[in-house]
Amino acid sequence: MKNKILFSFLAAVSWINLASAALVPQEWIKDVGPSYEKSMNEGLNGLEQDYDNLLDAKSTMLEKLAQEKSVKNGKRKWFLQSVKSELGIEPVGKIGVIGVKGEAAVEMIWVRTQESIQKLQNKYYGPYRNNIESEEVSVGPKVDETVRLTSNMTHADFEKQIGPIVEASVRTGKVKNRQAFKRNLIQKMKEFQNVAIELERKPQERPWWPYKFQLALYAEASGKVLPYMSVGTGIRVLLEWYRIEKEVADPDDYLVKNHDKPLSENAKFIYAMAKDFETLDELNVRSYKYGLDYIKVGIGLGVKGKIFVAKAKGGMIGSVFFKRDVLGSQNKSMNIKEPKLDDHFYIADEDNSKNREYAYKHKLNVTPLFGNEKSFGEEQKLALYKASREHFRNGLHKTIKMAKFLSKGAVRRAERLRRKGKMVHFDLKVLELELELYLRGGVGAVTLEGIGILELFLVKR
Amino acid sequence: MINWKRKALVSFNIGLLALSLFSCKEKRGKNDVTILGLDDGGKSVVRYLPKGRYVKKFNKMLGQLHGETTEHLEHFVFDGNWDLKRVTVGLLIVGEQRFTPNFKLEVEPSFELRFHPLPKI
Numbered sequence: 001m002k003n004k005i006l007f008s009f010l011a012a013v014s015w016i017n018l019a020s021a022a023l024v025p026q027e028w029i030k031d032v033g034p035s036y037e038k039s040m041n042e043g044l045n046g047l048e049q050d051y052d053n054l055l056d057a058k059s060t061m062l063e064k065l066a067q068e069k070s071v072k073n074g075k076r077k078w079f080l081q082s083v084k085s086e087l088g089i090e091p092v093g094k095i096g097v098i099g100v101k102g103e104a105a106v107e108m109i110w111v112r113t114q115e116s117i118q119k120l121q122n123k124y125y126g127p128y129r130n131n132i133e134s135e136e137v138s139v140g141p142k143v144d145e146t147v148r149l150t151s152n153m154t155h156a157d158f159e160k161q162i163g164p165i166v167e168a169s170v171r172t173g174k175v176k177n178r179q180a181f182k183r184n185l186i187q188k189m190k191e192f193q194n195v196a197i198e199l200e201r202k203p204q205e206r207p208w209w210p211y212k213f214q215l216a217l218y219a220e221a222s223g224k225v226l227p228y229m230s231v232g233t234g235i236r237v238l239l240e241w242y243r244i245e246k247e248v249a250d251p252d253d254y255l256v257k258n259h260d261k262p263l264s265e266n267a268k269f270i271y272a273m274a275k276d277f278e279t280l281d282e283l284n285v286r287s288y289k290y291g292l293d294y295i296k297v298g299i300g301l302g303v304k305g306k307i308f309v310a311k312a313k314g315g316m317i318g319s320v321f322f323k324r325d326v327l328g329s330q331n332k333s334m335n336i337k338e339p340k341l342d343d344h345f346y347i348a349d350e351d352n353s354k355n356r357e358y359a360y361k362h363k364l365n366v367t368p369l370f371g372n373e374k375s376f377g378e379e380q381k382l383a384l385y386k387a388s389r390e391h392f393r394n395g396l397h398k399t400i401k402m403a404k405f406l407s408k409g410a411v412r413r414a415e416r417l418r419r420k421g422k423m424v425h426f427d428l429k430v431l432e433l434e435l436e437l438y439l440r441g442g443v444g445a446v447t448l449e450g451i452g453i454l455e456l457f458l459v460k461r
Numbered sequence: 462m463i464n465w466k467r468k469a470l471v472s473f474n475i476g477l478l479a480l481s482l483f484s485c486k487e488k489r490g491k492n493d494v495t496i497l498g499l500d501d502g503g504k505s506v507v508r509y510l511p512k513g514r515y516v517k518k519f520n521k522m523l524g525q526l527h528g529e530t531t532e533h534l535e536h537f538v539f540d541g542n543w544d545l546k547r548v549t550v551g552l553l554i555v556g557e558q559r560f561t562p563n564f565k566l567e568v569e570p571s572f573e574l575r576f577h578p579l580p581k582i
Contacts, residue, residue: 050495057494057512061520068524078534078548080527081577088497090505096495097515102505120579448497448505 022046023093028402028445031438044405050095051409057097058085059413059426062110066425079120082111083426091447102448106406109430116425146238149189151197158186169219169235180223188217188225189239195305196241198266199320207281208274208295212321213241215301263339266307270320272341273297276389277322279396283403283458284324289414290407290431294457295322300348302369308384311349311437311453344386347439351383355439359385362440387441395443399435399456402445406431407458431458526550527574534576548576 024047026032062083086104089095098104147161159182166182169175192215199210218226219235263271283292299318300310310317349355351368359366365386410428417424434452436444446452493509500506510518530550537545551574 053492053512054494057515061516061523064516064520065523065527068527077578078531078576079579080531080574081547082575084575090497090507092505094495094497094507096497096507098497102497102499117579124579448499449503 022050022095024089024095024445026093027398029089029091029093029436029447030444031440031442032398032444047095047405048409051406052412054087054095054097055409055413055428056416058108058110059417059428062426063422063424066112066116079117080112082109082429084109088448089445091449098448103434103446103450103452105434105445105447105452107430107432107434108428109432110426111429113424113427115423119423146240147189148240148242149193149196150241151193151200153193155186158189162186162189165235165237172235174221174235175219175223176221177223181219181225182223184223184225185217185219185237188215191305192239192241195266195301195307198264198305199241199270200243206271206274206278207325208277208322209243209325210270210274210320211243211323213318214321215239215318266305268339268341269307269345271339272345272389273320274322275341276393276396277324279393280400280403280456282400283456288407288461289411290403290458290460292403292456293324293459294455296320296455296457297322298453308346308348309387309437309453311347311439311451343389345389345392345441346384347387347437347441348382348384349439351381355383355385358439364440385439387437387439389441391438391441392443395435395438395441399433399443399445403431403433403456403458406433410460427460429460432456433458523574530574530576546578550574550576 025044065080085108086098087095087106087108088098088102089105090102095105147165149158149161153161162182162185166175166178166185169181170178175181192213196213199213215238217237217239219237220226221234225237277295280292280295297320298310299307299320301307301318307320346367348369351366356366358364367384367386369382369384410431413428414424433456434446435454435456436446436450437453438444443454492512494512494515496508496510498506498508530548534548
């Protein structure tokens with residue numbers, strides 16, 4: 001009898017536990033094939049409530065924070081401009097605030113509204129008169145120094161750029177050998193520049209184009225410069241290449257100038273990525289409150305300068321950022337003859353039995369990274385896995401539903417606040433969807449235990 | 462003789478009682494905030510906090526951080542050759558789990574706060 005009561009009690013408890021935790025559809029976080037469509041929308045009601053609840057909690061907290069009076073008297077020089085917070089998905093599929101450790105599935109950037117800034121100005125500097133230029137919220141990595149490069153910079157330009165960094169690094173005592181640091185950093189900058197030049201050679205007729213390329217480096221006290229992988233006592237340097245806009249407005253002009261030059265491997269890689277990202281164009285229709293403005297891809301770089309997608313934590317040393325032209329703009333040439341593209345791309349990941357079994361199961365080609373090709377993760381055994389672009393596009397297609405779900409929640413929250421008629425101090429400006437890349441090319445939301453390779457930046461219109 | 466029907470009914474009722482008690486929990490669960498993390502062994506951990514408590518607790522922490530950071534920045538004098546344009550302060554959630562009768566969960570919010578100079582008019 002006692003057992004029976006206990007059973008009944010436990011049954012009730014376990015039933016409730018199941019009922020109380022909404023899960024993201026398994027297809028969001030699993031390496032599934034093209035048969036995912038049917039189940040992608042199942043059980044979203046419960047998840048919607050959980051997501052709304054999380055957004056409400058965060059937004060309530062920020063609104064309260066904005067109303068606190070931290071500096072009561074006198075002029076005020078500083079203000080809280082934005083807050084970034086994270087949500088995670090654990091392996092079973094529960095969504096929540098990220099705790100002790102783990103990879104975030106969604107990053108949210110809440111930006112102080114113009115109205116709130118004006119109110120602060122009004123309070124500390126008198127009646128508001130002018131518009132304020134607000135800087136775009138960037139998500140720059142946490143580094144000590146950033147060096148911005150262009151493809152036509154000379155050795156002298158490099159020296160001029162890094163002069164203050166070298167001096168500052170020596171002053172801190174983190175770098176002892178000034179000459180070696182300077183020499184090695186310039187060497188890395190040249191290698192980086194060569195890759196950046198290749199990115200510039202990407203044909204211009206596709207709507208997605210690479211606008212930023214970053215490479216994180218780490219300098220030891222001896223002056224040795226390595227790919228940045230972990231926190232140490234040395235200096236972290238970020239090399240950054242920017243393209244403000246497409247350099248060739250008319251794609252036919254580009255063809256006239258470049259038709260004789262075959263695309264390099266890196267340019268083909270970028271071209272293919274850009275083309276595959278068109279799968280996501282549904283997220284750019286004008287009526288959407290959150291549009292897909294940027295995509296970030298984590299990359300590895302061999303010493304020969306070959307780019308591949310990097311999945312191993314120690315292997316991801318850089319990022320290529322893609323930007324999209326406005327949907328509907330005239331950005332495809334009628335006369336264009338596309339270069340012949342591969343139907344695959346390479347992903348670098350650990351060369352272990354688990355990945356080998358996966359590769360065998362899915363008939364993936366595996367190439368170990370040996371010797372001088374392995375410029376990163378010297379202690380790690382890495383391999384290149386041949387992933388399918390078709391799987392990649394299927395995976396991207398799947399993320400459209402995730403992105404819509406996340407942005408709809410943000411829109412609902414904004415609507416609720418609007419209905420209340422209160423002044424809003426922090427606006428959820430950017431939703432970053434972090435995505436896992438499976439070795440055969442599929443894509444899914446990253447779980448706590450995973451690693452985000454692709455990031456979709458959904459920006460509020 | 463044991464009245465199984467009655468006992469089954471009692472059992473069922475206790476089950477319902479448990480259900481109703483936890484239904485409250487479940488109902489509250491709708492407003493609970495889920496906290497996720499990894500333990501030292503890399504396994505995921507899930508905990509819940511009532512939304513009100515989450516807001517109150519973290520708002521207090523963020524408020525302190527906000528206040529102290531702003532206060533420091535207001536009095537901070539930077540190298541005259543440089544223009545300090547942006548300060549980013551990060552916070553991590555640190556969890557403590559003790560499976561004792563007085564279950565304890567201590568958390569800090571994982572937020573990144575970015576401060577900018579307030580533009581003068």
